[in-house]
Amino acid sequence: MGELPGYEIERELAAAGGITIAGVDEVGRGAWAGPVAVCAAVARPGFPEPPAGLTDSKRLTQRRREELAAVLPGWLTAHAIGAASHEEIDALGMTAALRLAARRALGALPLRPDVVLLDGKHDYIGRPWRVRTAVKADLRSVSVAAASVIAKVHRDGLMAGLDADHPEFAFADNAGYPAPAHQQALAELGPTPYHRLSWAYLDDLPQWRHLRIHRPAVEGQLTLI
Template sequence: MAYEPPTHTVERSLRATTGAKIIAGVDEVGRGAWAGPVTVCAAVTGLRRPPAGLTDSKLIPPQRRTELAGALENWVTSHAIGHASPEEIDELGMTAALRLAAVRALGGLPVQPDAVILDGKHDYLGGPWRVRTVIKGDQSCVAVAAASVIAKVHRDALMAELGLEPVCEPFGFGDNAGYPSPVHKTALRELGPTPYHRLSWAFLDALPQWRHLKKVRIPAEAAELESGGQLGFDF
């Protein structure tokens, strides 16, 4: 299926209405995973024509996505990656963990942006940045699409590396990147969580033999059960 390529429309609008000159696209990956960090990429692209085939990372076949990420890393003006660990997700909740990862990514840029385009409808970042949220920005905005691809390839590689550790081998992280899958569910039921699992998430409720390991979410986040934390745990 062909998709409309992303454009610089939002970037041009921000330049015209706010005077912003350096604009970063920000996107995350790993929000719905059961294991591993949540990862955010901040990418500054300017208004140049992007490499061919750029769109939301989820719509690009894995091999092409890896190739495109390599091209993008050489093409973007600058980019940086930020993570929030499973322990930080358990302690802070997902919204605060996302912000932490995004702040780390933005802090890693050589020059701080004047404005940020954030994928989605919720501004989990806030000040001091001028933030524009764009639903499906990873399909429509060049900078966000670039951030989406780089973040996805970076986190997939990180999870594949973790998957080589003996404690993680049965979980298939190289294939599922920490997301629920039959292999992942079977290993979790039989072996219990690894040090890389998010122990505050609801999937442990379906595992009586491991339920005692569950961490209690702080009250401020107790009502915010992320989709990955509450769905798909019907073992």
């Protein structure tokens, strides 16, 4: 699995006065269906040893993710999840939808973080939050790794719940990402009520292309073409 995340970034932020640090990560950005989810996770003070094997959710099996997600809430000081629906993604665009989901997660925490440690190089959260971005933070930071696991398991559960109504799309297996079974069902049956209709995949499906939503220059207004 390689080297596991540690507290190097958290220690640096703490030395600069960040007492409460929330690690933040998202899941669902590249999916064709379903929401985008963001988790904010605050590790315990004193940088205690994390649960064994904690790392970026993408490096874990489903079983191990679920095991960690079961113990992390009791190990963390606090955590919260925010989401932006597929309708909000269509209306706002992905960057604004991520901002909305992240602010919902941060706003739901029982304590306000001094610093937000965000995975990636782009700050999609913005003011009034003090944000520190870090590339591959989910592999470097315990807080962000915890957020990545909780967000992934939460969203996977939401998508699995849609599987009974749309079994052809195999959402329980692919979580709305464009796996072969998903793409085949989409071509044959068209988008479900949970698909993102502003995404370019519809341009490649002549029989469903008319459903594509194009966002106008003014945010919040939709044009159906």
